[in-house]
Amino acid sequence: MENKKTILDIHNFSVSFEQYGSGFKKTTLPVIHNLDITVHQGEMVAIVGSSGSGKSLLAHGILGIQPYNATLGGEIIYNGEVLTEERKKALRGSEIVLVPQGTSYLDPLMKVGPQVLKGKNDKKLKERLDKIFKGYNLRDNVYNLYPFELSGGMNRRIMVSTAMMAQPKLVVADEPTPGLHMEMAKKVMSHFRELADNGAGVLVITHDLEQAIEVADRIVVFYAGTTLEDADVKDFEKEETLRHPYTKALWRAMPKNGFKFIDGIQPYVKAMPEGCVFGPRCPHFTEECKCAIPYKNVKDGRVRCIKAEEN
Amino acid sequence: MILLIIAVSVASFVLISVSPIDPLQANIGQAALGSMSAEQIEKLQAYWGVGTPAYQRFFSWAADFFRGDMGISLLYRQPVADVIKVKLANSLYLMTIAWLISGIIGFIMGIIAGINKGRFIDKAIKGYSLLIASTPAFWLALVLLMVFAVWLQILPIGLSVPIGVEASGVTFADKIQHAILPAVTLSITGISNITLHTREKMIEIMESDYVLFSRARGESTYNIIKNHGIRNVMLPAITLQFGSISEIFGGSVLVEQIFSYPGLGQAAVTAGLGSDVPLLLGITVISAVFVFGGNLIANILYGIIDPRIRRGGKLS
Structure with missing residues (x-):
């Protein structure tokens, strides 16, 4: 993995919204801040975080389809070059693809076949699509059906097909599995695994840690709009190999590891704690943590905790 | 749709029935009406069906309407x-x-x-x-x-x-x-x-x-x-x-x-x-x-x- 080329390098990324509060006071809401992620060729990275932590926004930010009132900060390097808004526009749909969250991302009034082909009537493209559909166990007649005539699982496979059509170098999958039963979810995830094995960089955004551990190469833990830890999937075998107290808490919350939860809730964007975002819930929190916490390298991974030690 | 049209015709018929339209006045005019004898007025009242209850008038109108006869316009003197x-x-x-x-x-x-x-x-x-x-x-x-x-x-x-x-x-x-x-x-x-x-x-x-x-x-x-x-x-x-x-x-x-x-x-x-x-x-x-x-x-x-x-x- 180490010698593979870096396809996506997100550094100090932020997404913020300007909001008008009471009395025309303009406030800036940094929904995502200090976010760092790298994805290599042929690698599947899972971003794991709970709902409402701004994960979808990250996906949309990479594609350049964030809401018009959002401001992006930091740096995204794609394939060795800075990914500007113009470059996003040029590359999205061809080199960089998004697999969206739910069926609402398909036009309800357009047959899925033409929809995957973007309305183009091209014989060669259609043949390719037929092959992809076949690979995903979708019958031939699916081409002429509407999204409402397909099951949730089939619609997800249709959306994965849109990614396959493009032969992408980078796949961003935004919560591709909720609402699917275990079997189906595993199957959908395996499609992404295939994409990664075929050489694409895959970034899967999910809230399902267990599932992520099963298929991904690396796990990035996302909390309150920032990345707290970047760990190899192997590190999740034992609690001791993990670096951040939040990751450890997540680990302990997994059913097979005791199902133990920690108190408190994720801080709201408007009421971010001083210093470490996890501070108020952290058992090891001290005065020293009330400062800007660097993202430092610890044991082949990265962690945003000043207490994490190399040992 | 047919029900709706029936409802509309009933409603408009009721509205017209309760409105102060007097068919005699409308047709003959106030002045002519004043110069008429009581028998003449009675005859005309019978012709225009003044005494008949509203529902009877409605059914006779509706029955004619159904056959395609909408009556004679009083102003245009044409069907x-x-x-x-x-x-x-x-x-x-x-x-x-x-x-x-x-x-x-x-x-x-x-x-x-x-x-x-x-x-x-x-x-x-x-x-x-x-x-x-x-x-x-x-x-x-x-x-x-x-x-x-x-x-x-x-x-x-x-x-x-x-x-x-x-x-x-x-x-x-x-x-x-x-x-x-x-x-x-x-x-x-x-x-x-x-x-x-x-x-x-x-x-x-x-x-x-x-x-x-x-x-x-x-x-x-x-x-x-x-x-x-x-x-x-x-x-x-x-x-x-x-x-x-x-x-x-x-x-x-x-x-x-x-x-x-x-x-x-x-x-x-x-x-x-x-x-x-x-x-x-x-x-x-x-x-x-x-x-x-x-x-x-x-x-x-x-x-x-x-x-x-x-x-x-x-x-x-």
């Missing part, structure tokens, strides 16, 4: 059916033109505004629509009349054909020329409603997840509109378009009055003011048929166009 036929022909092409123009222009303007939400073109279209929507149709008609007929004198001031020309001498161009102002008035007032609704719907579509996804897949704005925009805005537009028939009908009453255009709207006003009950009832029912018919067509078209309705039933 109601004939009067309506002539007036409807006049009105219908006026209303059809207005309906098509307002529908097509409103639809296009709504889409343009919706796509460019917040930009200058959107603000201009929205401003125009709001302005027109709050302008009374009759006032607009008067303004147009003043500008084009009085000041510029390029269009006739009223009526559907030139004055003092024999019916055989009226050319098609004459008819068109006379229909321009009323049709334009009706169109202009109709456009704003359709534009505003289409715009609203278009904005909703442009903010939808599937448009976002199309954008993420690198589709151009033009492609998005072609593939998803028009497809999705079509359904509400059709409902709106056929629903707007009632508005065009309502608007035509005022507009025809102002342009002295001898159409159904004007006939309705005349019938109402002149206590011409058979004509008024006839017009009410025929208008109801058109309005309900429009809604019915919209419903049927929905089933044909929307695959969720068309194919939803088959898959179970």
Whole structure:
């Protein structure tokens, strides 16, 4: 993995919204801040975080389809070059693809076949699509059906097909599995695994840690709009190999590891704690943590905790 | 639909029954009535069925109506059916033109505004629509009349054909020329409603997840509109378009009055003011048929166009 080329390098990324509060006071809401992620060729990275932590926004930010009132900060390097808004526009749909969250991302009034082909009537493209559909166990007649005539699982496979059509170098999958039963979810995830094995960089955004551990190469833990830890999937075998107290808490919350939860809730964007975002819930929190916490390298991974030690 | 029409005819019949219209007065006139003897009045009362209960009168009217006999218009001294036929022909092409123009222009303007939400073109279209929507149709008609007929004198001031020309001498161009102002008035007032609704719907579509996804897949704005925009805005537009028939009908009453255009709207006003009950009832029912018919067509078209309705039933 180490010698593979870096396809996506997100550094100090932020997404913020300007909001008008009471009395025309303009406030800036940094929904995502200090976010760092790298994805290599042929690698599947899972971003794991709970709902409402701004994960979808990250996906949309990479594609350049964030809401018009959002401001992006930091740096995204794609394939060795800075990914500007113009470059996003040029590359999205061809080199960089998004697999969206739910069926609402398909036009309800357009047959899925033409929809995957973007309305183009091209014989060669259609043949390719037929092959992809076949690979995903979708019958031939699916081409002429509407999204409402397909099951949730089939619609997800249709959306994965849109990614396959493009032969992408980078796949961003935004919560591709909720609402699917275990079997189906595993199957959908395996499609992404295939994409990664075929050489694409895959970034899967999910809230399902267990599932992520099963298929991904690396796990990035996302909390309150920032990345707290970047760990190899192997590190999740034992609690001791993990670096951040939040990751450890997540680990302990997994059913097979005791199902133990920690108190408190994720801080709201408007009421971010001083210093470490996890501070108020952290058992090891001290005065020293009330400062800007660097993202430092610890044991082949990265962690945003000043207490994490190399040992 | 049939039930609705029955309901409309019952309602209008009840309203007319309780209104202080006296058939004798309406037909013979106050002065003549005063000079008549009591026997004469009694005879006439019996002829017009003054003493008969309302429900009996309704059933005899409805039974005749069902057979195609709508009665004799008191003012025109002709069968109601004939009067309506002539007036409807006049009105219908006026209303059809207005309906098509307002529908097509409103639809296009709504889409343009919706796509460019917040930009200058959107603000201009929205401003125009709001302005027109709050302008009374009759006032607009008067303004147009003043500008084009009085000041510029390029269009006739009223009526559907030139004055003092024999019916055989009226050319098609004459008819068109006379229909321009009323049709334009009706169109202009109709456009704003359709534009505003289409715009609203278009904005909703442009903010939808599937448009976002199309954008993420690198589709151009033009492609998005072609593939998803028009497809999705079509359904509400059709409902709106056929629903707007009632508005065009309502608007035509005022507009025809102002342009002295001898159409159904004007006939309705005349019938109402002149206590011409058979004509008024006839017009009410025929208008109801058109309005309900429009809604019915919209419903049927929905089933044909929307695959969720068309194919939803088959898959179970």
